[in-house]
Amino acid sequence: MRAVMARIVQATVVAAAVCSSLAAQQPASSQVTAQDLRDGLKNPTRWITYGGDYGNHRHSPLTQITPANVARLTPQWQFQTDTLGKFEAAPLVLDGVVYVTGPLDTGWAIDARTGRQIWRYRRDLPSGLIACCGLVNRGFGVLGDRLFKTTLDAHVVAISRKTGAIEWDTAMEDFRHGYSGTTAPLVVKDKVIVGVAGAEYGVRGFIDAYDAQTGKQAWRFYTTAGPDDPGHGTWRGSDPKAWEHGGGSIWVPGAYDPELNLVYWGTGNAGPDYSGLEREGDNLYTASIVALDADSGKLRWHYQFTPHDTWDYDSTQMPVLADVTLGGQLRKVVLFANRNGFFYVLDRATGKLIRGKPFIETTWAKEIRADGRPILLPNSVPSDEGTRVCPDQSGGTNWMAPSFDPALGLFFVTARESCGIFFTWKDDYTPGEAFRGGAVQRLVETQSSTLRAIDVTTGERRWEFPYTSQSWAGVLSTASGLVFAGGSGNVMAFDAKSGKNLWHFQIGSSLYAGAITYLVDDKQYVLMPAGTTLTAFAIAEF
Amino acid sequence: MSRTVAVMAIVLTIAFRPVHGRAPIAQDRVAPRADARPTKNPLEGNALAISNGAAMFRNRCAGCHGPDAHGFLGPDLTGFWGAGGTDDRMFDIVRRGVPGTEMIAADPLRVLDRDIWQVLAYIRTLGAVPATPPTGDAANGERVFRANCSGCHMVNGRGGQLGPDLSRIGSARPRAGLAGKLRGSSAFIRPGYEAVTLVTRGGERIRGIKKNEDEFSVQVMDTRERLQGYLKANLAEYTSDKQSLMPVYGSDRLNDIQLDDLLRYLTGLRGGDATRQ
Numbered sequence: 083m084r085a086v087m088a089r090i091v092q093a094t095v096v097a098a099a100v101c102s103s104l105a106a107q108q109p110a111s112s113q114v115t116a117q118d119l120r121d122g123l124k125n126p127t128r129w130i131t132y133g134g135d136y137g138n139h140r141h142s143p144l145t146q147i148t149p150a151n152v153a154r155l156t157p158q159w160q161f162q163t164d165t166l167g168k169f170e171a172a173p174l175v176l177d178g179v180v181y182v183t184g185p186l187d188t189g190w191a192i193d194a195r196t197g198r199q200i201w202r203y204r205r206d207l208p209s210g211l212i213a214c215c216g217l218v219n220r221g222f223g224v225l226g227d228r229l230f231k232t233t234l235d236a237h238v239v240a241i242s243r244k245t246g247a248i249e250w251d252t253a254m255e256d257f258r259h260g261y262s263g264t265t266a267p268l269v270v271k272d273k274v275i276v277g278v279a280g281a282e283y284g285v286r287g288f289i290d291a292y293d294a295q296t297g298k299q300a301w302r303f304y305t306t307a308g309p310d311d312p313g314h315g316t317w318r319g320s321d322p323k324a325w326e327h328g329g330g331s332i333w334v335p336g337a338y339d340p341e342l343n344l345v346y347w348g349t350g351n352a353g354p355d356y357s358g359l360e361r362e363g364d365n366l367y368t369a370s371i372v373a374l375d376a377d378s379g380k381l382r383w384h385y386q387f388t389p390h391d392t393w394d395y396d397s398t399q400m401p402v403l404a405d406v407t408l409g410g411q412l413r414k415v416v417l418f419a420n421r422n423g424f425f426y427v428l429d430r431a432t433g434k435l436i437r438g439k440p441f442i443e444t445t446w447a448k449e450i451r452a453d454g455r456p457i458l459l460p461n462s463v464p465s466d467e468g469t470r471v472c473p474d475q476s477g478g479t480n481w482m483a484p485s486f487d488p489a490l491g492l493f494f495v496t497a498r499e500s501c502g503i504f505f506t507w508k509d510d511y512t513p514g515e516a517f518r519g520g521a522v523q524r525l526v527e528t529q530s531s532t533l534r535a536i537d538v539t540t541g542e543r544r545w546e547f548p549y550t551s552q553s554w555a556g557v558l559s560t561a562s563g564l565v566f567a568g569g570s571g572n573v574m575a576f577d578a579k580s581g582k583n584l585w586h587f588q589i590g591s592s593l594y595a596g597a598i599t600y601l602v603d604d605k606q607y608v609l610m611p612a613g614t615t616l617t618a619f620a621i622a623e624f
Numbered sequence: 625m626s627r628t629v630a631v632m633a634i635v636l637t638i639a640f641r642p643v644h645g646r647a648p649i650a651q652d653r654v655a656p657r658a659d660a661r662p663t664k665n666p667l668e669g670n671a672l673a674i675s676n677g678a679a680m681f682r683n684r685c686a687g688c689h690g691p692d693a694h695g696f697l698g699p700d701l702t703g704f705w706g707a708g709g710t711d712d713r714m715f716d717i718v719r720r721g722v723p724g725t726e727m728i729a730a731d732p733l734r735v736l737d738r739d740i741w742q743v744l745a746y747i748r749t750l751g752a753v754p755a756t757p758p759t760g761d762a763a764n765g766e767r768v769f770r771a772n773c774s775g776c777h778m779v780n781g782r783g784g785q786l787g788p789d790l791s792r793i794g795s796a797r798p799r800a801g802l803a804g805k806l807r808g809s810s811a812f813i814r815p816g817y818e819a820v821t822l823v824t825r826g827g828e829r830i831r832g833i834k835k836n837e838d839e840f841s842v843q844v845m846d847t848r849e850r851l852q853g854y855l856k857a858n859l860a861e862y863t864s865d866k867q868s869l870m871p872v873y874g875s876d877r878l879n880d881i882q883l884d885d886l887l888r889y890l891t892g893l894r895g896g897d898a899t900r901q
C-alpha cells in the first residue's frame with residue numbers, strides 16, 4: 083500500500099513538473115481586467131463587450147476588409163447549434179476563442195479559427211417558463227476568467243471560461259411571476275450589471291449589480307418608482323398598486339462612461355402595455371434612459387422618451403455614447419434611436435435634451451419640445467374601437483444594435499416603417515399571466531425597413547438602403563469605411579459614406595443579431611450569428 | 625377597484641385560478657385548465673367581459689370575420705350557435721385553430737382562457753343573420769369547377785397548383801367572399817400568390833406568382849407551373865401586379881346559375897368529398 087502511495091506521489095510530482103514546464107513555454111490564459119473592458123476594441127483580436135466598447139459604438143478599428151476587397155468576402159467556417167431557436171447574441175472573442183450564447187439558455191466556446199466546439203453549456207431549465215418574446219439571450223459578459231449571463235428563469239450565473247462550468251448562480255426574481263433574463267450583462271469594475279424582462283407579465287423592472295467574485299447582490303435600482311422614490315407621484319389612476327406591476331423591463335445592455343462613472347440603461351414599456359387608465363401620470367422610470375452611479379446604483383439623472391407609454395414603446399435600445407461637435411462645441415452625448423421613432427441626442431452628464439427628431443414616420447407625437455417632452459398628436463391613444471398609430475408596437479427600431487462611426491459622424495440604424503391599429507381593454511393583474519391591456523393589429527401594407535445613416539450633427543438622413551422585408555439585423559461598422567447589416571437573410575456590406583451595397587451572402591435565416599469582427603493570426607474575420615448558425619467570413623485567398 | 629371589476633375578478637378567480645396555493649405558472653395554465661375549463665361560457669352576459677371582448681374581437685378577429693362577425697374573408701360567426709354550435713366547440717376552434725385555413729391556434733401564453741370567453745361573450749351579443757337555405761347544384765358546380773378552375777386550383781389531390789388548394793375552402797371562406805372573388809375582386813390575395821411580371825434582359829416576358837423575394841432575387845411559379853428563381857440584376861423589368869392572376873369570371877363567362885352551382889360546390893369543400901356532404 084505504501085509502495086502504491088509512493089508511486090502516486092511520484093507520478094503527481096512528475097505531472098506537476100511537466101505542467102509547470104509546459105506552462106513556462108506557453109502564454110498564460112489572459113485575464114480580462116476592468117481596464118481591458120475600458121479599452122474596448124483597442125486590442126482588435128478581442129471583442130469583449132456586447133457593443134464592442136463601453137460606448138457601444140460597434141465600430142471596429144480593423145481595416146483588412148475594405149470597400150475595395152469586400153466583394154471577395156467568403157465563408158471560412160460555420161458552427162451549427164444543436165438547439166432550436168435563434169441567435170440574438172453578440173459573440174465575444176478573446177484569445178482566439180469565440181464565446182456565444184444561444185436560445186434556451188445555451189452557450190458555447192468555439193475555436194475562432196476553425197469553428198470547432200471547445201465546450202458547451204446548457205442550463206437545465208425548469209418547466210413552466212414564462213418569456214413573452216422569444217426564449218433568447220443576448221450574450222455573455224466577461225471579467226477575469228469568468229463569463230456571466232442572465233437566464234430565462236431570471237437568474238444570473240458566472241461560468242468558467244475554461245470549462246463552461248457554473249461558478250456561481252444567483253436568483254434575481256421568481257420566474258413564475260413573469261420575470262426572465264435575456265440581456266447581456268454590462269460588466270463594470272468588479273460588478274456584473276443586469277436586469278429583468280417581463281413587462282408583458284406585469285413585472286416590476288429593475289437593474290441589478292452583482293459582485294463578480296461572489297454573485298452577491300451589490301445594488302438594485304427599480305425602474306418603477308415606489309412610495310419612497312422620487313417620481314412615485316407619476317403613478318396615479320385607478321390602481322394604487324400600478325407601480326408594483328408597472329413593467330419597465332431591462333433586456334438590452336446599457337453603456338458605461340468611466341469618467342463620469344455612470345451606467346446608462348434604456349428601460350422597457352409601462353405595463354399593462356396598451357391601457358393607461360389604471361396608471362395615469364408619466365409612469366417613471368419606464369420608457370426612459372436612466373444614468374446610475376456605477377458603484378451605488380443611485381439615480382443621477384433620467385430622461386423619459388415616452389411619458390405614459392401606451393404603445394409598447396420599450397426604450398430598451400442600446401445607448402451609444404459619443405463625443406461630437408454640435409454648434410461648434412464638443413459635447414459628451416448619448417445617441418439613442420428609440421423604438422418610438424425619434425432619434426435623440428442627450429447631454430450624458432445631465433440628461434438634458436439636445437435634439438429629438440423623427441428618423442421614421444411617427445404619428446403618436448408631433449415633435450419633442452425644447453424641455454424634452456413630446457407633443458402628442460390627437461387621436462393617438464389606443465382605444466376600444468382601435469386607433470391607427472405609426473410606428474406599430476415593434477417600433478422604428480428595436481433590440482437590433484446600431485453602430486456609430488466617429489470619423490464620419492454617422493449613426494447607422496436598422497429603421498422600420500410601420501403602422502398599426504392599437505386596441506385597448508381592461509386587464510386585471512394576476513402574477514405570471516399576460517398583462518397587456520390590449521393588442522395591436524399590424525397594417526401589413528405599411529411595413530418596410532431600411533438601413534439608414536443619420537448625421538449626428540444635424541439629425542438628418544445621409545443615405546439609406548431599402549430592404550425587401552422587415553429587418554431585425556444589428557449593425558457593425560469598421561474604420562475601413564464599411565457597414566455590415568442585412569435583411570431577408572442576406573448579410574450585406576455597404577460603403578459607409580454612400581450606402582452603396584458592395585457585397586452580400588444569403589445565410590439562409592432571418593437576421594436577429596448583428597455581426598462582430600476580430601483579428602486572429604493577422605486575419606480579419608466578420609462573424610455573423612443568424613438562425614442556428616454562426617458564420618465566419620474572411621477575404622478569400624486565391 | 626370598481627364593483628364590476630370586483631365581481632369579474634371574483635368570477636375569474638373562481639373560474640380560472642388553480643386550487644393549489646402557489647402562483648400559477650404557464651404549464652399549470654395550459655394543461656389542467658384544458659381539462660377543467662367550463663363547457664359553458666362563464667362570462668356570458670357579463671358587461672365588462674362583453675366590452676373587453678368587443679375590443680379583442682376587433683383586434684384579433686374582425687380582419688377576417690368582418691367588423692360585425694358576419695363574415696368577410698372568414699365565415700360568419702353569428703349563426704354558429706343557432707346552427708347548433710356550443711360554447712365548448714367554439715372555444716376549441718379558437719384555441720386549436722382550423723387546419724388548412726388561415727385560422728391559427730391561439731397561443732395559451734398570449735391568449736388566456738378568459739380572453740377567449742370574453743370574445744365569445746361579445747359575439748353572442750351580435751344579431752345573427754337568419755341562415756338562408758342553400759341553393760345551387762353541387763354536382764353541377766363541380767363540373768363547372770373542373771371546366772373553369774381546376775387548371776389552377778387543386779381539390780382533394782386533383783387540379784393545378786398555380787392557385788391555392790381549395791380542398792377546405794368551405795371552412796375558410798363565406799359564400800359572399802367566394803362570389804366576390806370569382807366576379808373579380810383582388811381585395812385580398814393570399815401571401816405567396818401575388819402576381820408578378822418579369823422581363824429578362826433577353827426580352828423574355830414571364831407572368832407568374834411570387835413565391836419569395838429578397839433584395840437581389842425573386843422566386844416565381846410561372847403560368848406553366850415552372851418554379852424558377854431570377855436575379856434582379858439580370859432583369860430588364862420587374863413589376864408586382866395589383867391584380868390577381870385569376871381571371872375575372874363575369875356573367876359573360878359564368879352565368880348566375882352556374883355561379884350558384886359553383887358556390888354550392890365550393891362552400892361544401894371541407895376536406896372530404898364535397899359531393900357527398
